[in-house]
Amino acid sequence: MKNMRVRRLIAVWTAKIVSTVCRLSGRQGVTLAGRIALKIDPRILADLSSMVREKIFVVCGTNGKTTTNNLLCSAIESEGKKLVCNHTGSNMLAGVAAAFVLAAGNNGKLDADYACIEIDEASTLRIFPHFKPDYMVLTNLFRDQLDRYGEIDITMDILDRAMKMAPEMTVIVNGDDALAAYLAMKSGNPYRTYGISEQVFKEQGGHEIREGRFCKNCGARLEYEFYHYSQIGKYRCPKCDFARPEIDFDASHIDMSKGLSFEVEGRRIEADYRGFYNIYNILAAYSAVRTAGLPLDKFADVLRTFNPQNGRMEQFVISGTHIVLNLAKNPAGFNQNISAVMEDEKPKDIIIVINDNAQDGTDISWLWDVDFDRFAQEDIRSITVSGIRCQDMRLRMKYVDISSEMIADVKSAIEARIRDGCGNLYVLVNYTALFSTRNILLGLQKGGKP
Amino acid sequence: MKITIGHLYPDLLNLYGDRGNIQCMKKRCEWRGIEAEVREFQLTDPIDFANLDIVLLGGGSDREQMLVCERLKTIQKDFRGYVEDNGVVIAVCGGYQLLGHYYDTDNGRIEGLSLVDLYTEQGSPRLISNIVIENELFDYPIVGFENHGGRTYIGDNQPLGKVKFGYGNNGTDGMEGVLYKNIVGTYLHGPLLPKNPHVCDYLIGSALKRKYGKAELAPLDDSQELEANRYIVERFC
Numbered sequence: 215m216k217n218m219r220v221r222r223l224i225a226v227w228t229a230k231i232v233s234t235v236c237r238l239s240g241r242q243g244v245t246l247a248g249r250i251a252l253k254i255d256p257r258i259l260a261d262l263s264s265m266v267r268e269k270i271f272v273v274c275g276t277n278g279k280t281t282t283n284n285l286l287c288s289a290i291e292s293e294g295k296k297l298v299c300n301h302t303g304s305n306m307l308a309g310v311a312a313a314f315v316l317a318a319g320n321n322g323k324l325d326a327d328y329a330c331i332e333i334d335e336a337s338t339l340r341i342f343p344h345f346k347p348d349y350m351v352l353t354n355l356f357r358d359q360l361d362r363y364g365e366i367d368i369t370m371d372i373l374d375r376a377m378k379m380a381p382e383m384t385v386i387v388n389g390d391d392a393l394a395a396y397l398a399m400k401s402g403n404p405y406r407t408y409g410i411s412e413q414v415f416k417e418q419g420g421h422e423i424r425e426g427r428f429c430k431n432c433g434a435r436l437e438y439e440f441y442h443y444s445q446i447g448k449y450r451c452p453k454c455d456f457a458r459p460e461i462d463f464d465a466s467h468i469d470m471s472k473g474l475s476f477e478v479e480g481r482r483i484e485a486d487y488r489g490f491y492n493i494y495n496i497l498a499a500y501s502a503v504r505t506a507g508l509p510l511d512k513f514a515d516v517l518r519t520f521n522p523q524n525g526r527m528e529q530f531v532i533s534g535t536h537i538v539l540n541l542a543k544n545p546a547g548f549n550q551n552i553s554a555v556m557e558d559e560k561p562k563d564i565i566i567v568i569n570d571n572a573q574d575g576t577d578i579s580w581l582w583d584v585d586f587d588r589f590a591q592e593d594i595r596s597i598t599v600s601g602i603r604c605q606d607m608r609l610r611m612k613y614v615d616i617s618s619e620m621i622a623d624v625k626s627a628i629e630a631r632i633r634d635g636c637g638n639l640y641v642l643v644n645y646t647a648l649f650s651t652r653n654i655l656l657g658l659q660k661g662g663k664p
Numbered sequence: 665m666k667i668t669i670g671h672l673y674p675d676l677l678n679l680y681g682d683r684g685n686i687q688c689m690k691k692r693c694e695w696r697g698i699e700a701e702v703r704e705f706q707l708t709d710p711i712d713f714a715n716l717d718i719v720l721l722g723g724g725s726d727r728e729q730m731l732v733c734e735r736l737k738t739i740q741k742d743f744r745g746y747v748e749d750n751g752v753v754i755a756v757c758g759g760y761q762l763l764g765h766y767y768d769t770d771n772g773r774i775e776g777l778s779l780v781d782l783y784t785e786q787g788s789p790r791l792i793s794n795i796v797i798e799n800e801l802f803d804y805p806i807v808g809f810e811n812h813g814g815r816t817y818i819g820d821n822q823p824l825g826k827v828k829f830g831y832g833n834n835g836t837d838g839m840e841g842v843l844y845k846n847i848v849g850t851y852l853h854g855p856l857l858p859k860n861p862h863v864c865d866y867l868i869g870s871a872l873k874r875k876y877g878k879a880e881l882a883p884l885d886d887s888q889e890l891e892a893n894r895y896i897v898e899r900f901c
């Protein structure tokens with residue numbers, strides 16, 4: 215017994231030292247710290263998570279995990295609660311362990327009311343043996359990073375098994391996504407739904423790639439009353455009884471003329487940032503907190519002060535150029551990003567940074583499933599392609615008859631557009647490009663002139 | 665001049681940027697003043713092969729392939745007639761597997777079209793890699809990305825190329841893809857055609873030759889395409 219406590223203490227201290235050293239040397243040491251802590255004390259995640267006094271939330275789903283989880287954290291903090299979370303987006307076993315370990319005190323104990331943890335879908339089966347969450351937020355399921363998971367069917371199978379491992383966990387699911395909703399509905403777990411029941415977009419993008427157009431229950435082609443984007447919308451199966459579930463948290467009176475605005479449970483919700491998909495992120499966090507029974511009276515304040523970070527529509531100003539950095543790692547996410555960029559009607563320059571490191575999914579075929587032709591607009595002043603696979607990105611633009619300039623080095627690309635651009639710059643990056651690009655932008659912002 | 669491209673079951677067989685292959689064929693025709701029409705066929709649509717010049721059969725998950733293979737039985741005869749009449753086919757990944765006699769998976773057998781004498785068996789692990797292959801038919805290597813559980817055996821058929829880097833048909837015999845009449849079957853996506861303009865023009869050229877008896881493809885400026893191709897070759901070989 216005493217031995218185990220000592221082991222935990224050593225694990226916590228070592229992880230903290232590793233994390234600090236890495237941070238000082240400018241690296242992200244979170245994953246490494248978690249891995250070392252688990253090696254020293256394999257029970258550390260189970261032990262520390264059991265010290266959470268109230269509830270543990272996990273956030274899963276292809277897109278929107280980080281923003282949803284960060285919103286969830288802010289919302290719970292606004293209730294005056296203490297919490298543990300993995301803000302950095304390190305969402306596999308080691309990263310999750312690190313979140314708990316680094317939050318623990320030097321006495322090896324955790325002082326937290328709640329935990330809000332985003333989890334990579336494929337890692338759920340490795341994490342749930344350590345703790346069973348009380349709630350899972352399931353945002354959506356899109357095609358993502360193919361070569362890591364194989365296929366979307368495999369991801370669904372993993373989540374299905376994860377839900378069965380924690381049968382008492384309540385799933386808070388996006389009811390507008392037929393794939394996510396199907397999983398929750400057939401899991402046997404209790405579930406609550408959120409969604410948007412009114413049609414928002416008159417135009418229904420005809421050739422946009424849509425996952426899961428077919429009923430997972432019987433294989434028939436689903437019928438849609440309307441789409442919001444991708445396969446997200448109001449659907450039903452014509453052959454069997456599978457249909458969009460009743461929506462518990464229904465956003466209505468959607469208004470995107472100035473930021474984002476909608477109503478849920480009779481409350482007006484307003485946020486000062488762009489991107490239709492952010493309505494879902496806000497709604498997901500809101501529904502999760504409400505499902506947990508918290509009153510959430512200060513949600514308006516939460517949204518007013520919430521600044522999406524970590525390259526989710528993150529803003530910079532460098533030498534008078536206004537820069538927005540946004541992560542896009544799959545077709546659904548990228549198409550939504552393009553929509554968000556186009557909501558800004560001012561002239562703009564665009565830099566697209568594409569890497570193909572292991573965490574990106576080394577396969578970049580998905581670039582061809584993104585509707586880049588939408589960039590063929592007057593107000594797009596220039597497109598610059600950068601990153602490891604800038605050649606592929608340049609070809610992608612060529613085959614929609616849009617010319618682009620190739621500058622492989624990301625810093626040079628950004629500096630060039632700050633120098634000669636129109637002062638309004640969007641930098642769209644995929645996963646591993648995010649960290650380095652963000653550091654470049656932070657560096658340039660701090661250092662003044664490029 | 666005009667060619668008609670039939671895209672079979674894009675709702676189900678649409679993994680890995682198949683849209684890029686369609687877009688590439690279409691643009692490379694248009695840039696030369698050749699009209700290119702793309703017709704998408706859904707699962708229940710009748711297919712008039714007589715009016716098609718190129719057929720694209722893409723990849724899908726095993727489950728989706730199972731759905732498609734039921735339907736393929738009903739068009740097998742017409743499809744075979746088209747192939748034997750030198751109709752051009754580009755089949756990628758799952759579509760490539762469907763060209764053969766069968767694909768044996770852990771969840772049962774997926775019957776193929778038997779258009780080419782080949783078969784596929786599921787193996788482990790999945791073969792996932794960038795890939796470079798070579799064939800004397802082409803002036804440049806063919807590059808792409810592969811991600812398949814199936815191991816395909818093509819018997820005495822011609823491969824699309826010899827593997828220089830990556831796994832190929834089955835990871836053992838050093839062959840990738842298949843060439844049979846005017847069929848190109850391959851595991852390469854990425855997608856296949858944009859970085860391999862020589863393969864794209866081979867398909868377009870074959871289709872024009874079949875339809876008009878001659879194929880004079882005006883040269884295009886392929887410097888960006890070939891630069892992207894060379895990048896993969898130099899990085900991995």
Ligand SMILES: [Zn+2]
Nearest residue numbers: 429432451454
């Ligand atoms: Zn059904």
